[in-house]
Amino acid sequence: MALSLSPAFLSPSPRMEPSRSRTRDFFMGRAFCALAIFAALMASTTPSPLYPVYIAEWGLPQSAGTTIFAVYAIGTLLSLFLAGWLDRLASDRRQILLPALVFTMLGALMFAAADEVWMLLVGRFLSGASTGLITSTASTAIFELDSEEKRGRAATVSTVAFTGGAASGPCLSSAALAAGVAPLVTPFLCIAALALVAFVGLSLAPWPKGRNPAASSARKPSEIRPDLSDGDRARYLALACLSVAVAWMLGSMLMAASVSLATELFHLQVYALAGLLPALFQLAGGIGQVLAGRIQPLRAILLGCGLLAVLQLGTLAGAWAGITAVFILAMPLCGLAYGAAFVGGASLVNRTAAQGTLARKIARFYVVGYLSNSIPTFAFGLMIDSHGLATAFTVFSLVFVLLALTGTVIAASWIRKGGAGA
Template sequence: MSPTTAEPARGPSRRAITATAFAFLVTMMGTTLPTPLYSIYSAELAFSPLTVTVLFAVYAVGVVGALSLFGRLSDDVGRRPVLLVAAGLALLSAALFLLPPSLPLLVVARVVSGLGAGLMSGTGTAAVIDLFPAEKKAAAGTLAVAANTGGLALGTLLAGVLASAAPSPLTTPYAVHLVLCVVALVGLLAWAPAPAHLGRLRVRPHRLRVPASIRGAFARAVLAAGTGFAVTGVLTAVTALFLARELHLESHALAGSVVFLAFAGMAVGQLVARRMRPRVALPVGCAGLVLASAALATALAGATLVPLIVAATVLGVSGGLCLNAGIATTVEQVPPTQRGEVSSSFFAGLYLMLAVPAIGVGLLTSVVGLREAGLVFAAVVAALAAAVGTVEVVSARRAD
């Protein structure tokens, strides 16, 4: 065990678990708050679809940067200090979004949000797992992913509802989030376990490493869960524009609710995955991603709402299956001294697969249009998900 991590509890400390999971959830909320507001930003600041997708995806730069620079930080200095910094960055991002909007400011706010999410994704997952005894690691992994995806879901739903109901749609969601960040910081200071010993702070770029024993499982897990993230990223980036421009539905609450279904479905997928072996959950999740891609293509081709809702729901559950199985076969299989780095490596792969396709769809949209670009993307995703699922089935049969 790392000398910088807190002594593992014999049983879960409810206050510590609650404070850590809440901070995890609130930090991740900040990354999806702008989702239903992109159509407002587009109208007020004359953003093109490419600008919107880049604005969405740029926070992944912060995520991957944080994971690359600080992937082992919580293993070195302990979980609590890193959790505090992550929640503090989420608070700073909310404060930046409250300033008069401009493209440079929004980019900076998104990158800061990404830095917080990057620190929280790896450290939060490892911290939650550390707080549970060995026999309950599966439940700990489920809680960690539920806090992650639950935060993403609540962020877009909260912003959509407040943007529709409040008089200041571009300020109220961020003001509420700022207050929640303060509460999260207070909870961490009061109840998150302090590290037994403070290690040396080392900030330098380094290659995130994965133990050789899990590299095959790691590659399949990242590709499967990353495919789900890729579809979710594109859905998140363009839903508000698609509803407003193609379906002439201006409701911000509707835009937020569609994306909420995807992220809430991921949380449901965690519960389903707990009752399945990871080697079963992964290919089943991949099959679901193929179906979600088909529903998304139907929505885009026919410019209809119902298939879009179906796509978001199926996508969420399927992505949740893949995500839970991915953590079970990677992060949960390594000792605490490597858990932060493996968790960071896992999420770095996911966020790269979230950002790059979103920007690609934005570029393609500027050439062929939003619906056509989405159809091309749906076809590519379906093929990738089918391939990864097939490889996992073959690998499982060989292992048996």
């Protein structure tokens, strides 16, 4: 699942003095940072409709598809661990962005040239590593390159670039499948070309000379809760981690296996339409994040986890009955609920972390998220090989619903008690 830093975690560096001229002077820099995010996220989601093709044409087990998908999280986790250290060393954020875009190009070219599984694994790892570096660094750069009064616009630009790229990837590969235009090659050449344009644009764009290498995650005093005990903060962090684990657990499974689920369990006969379902999920997920960002974190978690539990139970019933429309309808609705659960957890961390600890809390939050992105999906693939898709989906759904209901009950309890972020 291609996921990025929540806008709740992004803020400009304190030494970057915004001015009215900044909006005009650094427009190219902001535009190509947005394009870099778009290209990285497109690279991360483009393979989703193609996994069944690789499995069928190369004679691979189902677990191969989910393993290739899950390797992405390893690259992203590694890049997140390195991002802070690299940011302190870099005097210019492009020193991180340009090599990351090279990784995006190399990952796409590995997919385009692939004739063995190891090439897909390497390409997927490079895609994950580049996405982790680009989404965090480019999003922060967009904030820094804009004027203070336009800070809200900067968050919107980052979110639109992320959501647009994530949704465009499956559309690109599905279009190549429908047209029969080398679907295992053409989409990845397009991604490499897009990353190259972003690389050249960032290299040539005007850029400020001064920056703080350790950009702070400053929050308004009103956003900090000094009245919370350490125990309360730990419990809020645990709920936030549970919420992101629920969201990313389902999201990654759907991105890795939605085409197989649609065609085999729900009997969707139009393969190109099945390939578009991941794009529908990603688009709805972006909308869900924007909408849920306007409500209190605990309520967003309650809404997101509660809806995900109900929707997954309904989807499971639809799978048993073989009703195609259930899965098609569930994908965008699950995307909306996923967005609410994710942004609710991210905002709760931001709201309840003690002063000076936010960066560490964010790191833990995303480590849990990416582990939930990879381990359940890998296990799901192994279960398909040993017990079949229907049994694997049933077991996954029941475990998932239990976790989602746990998050729902905890959030509802804390809302009744008037907890932070309620």
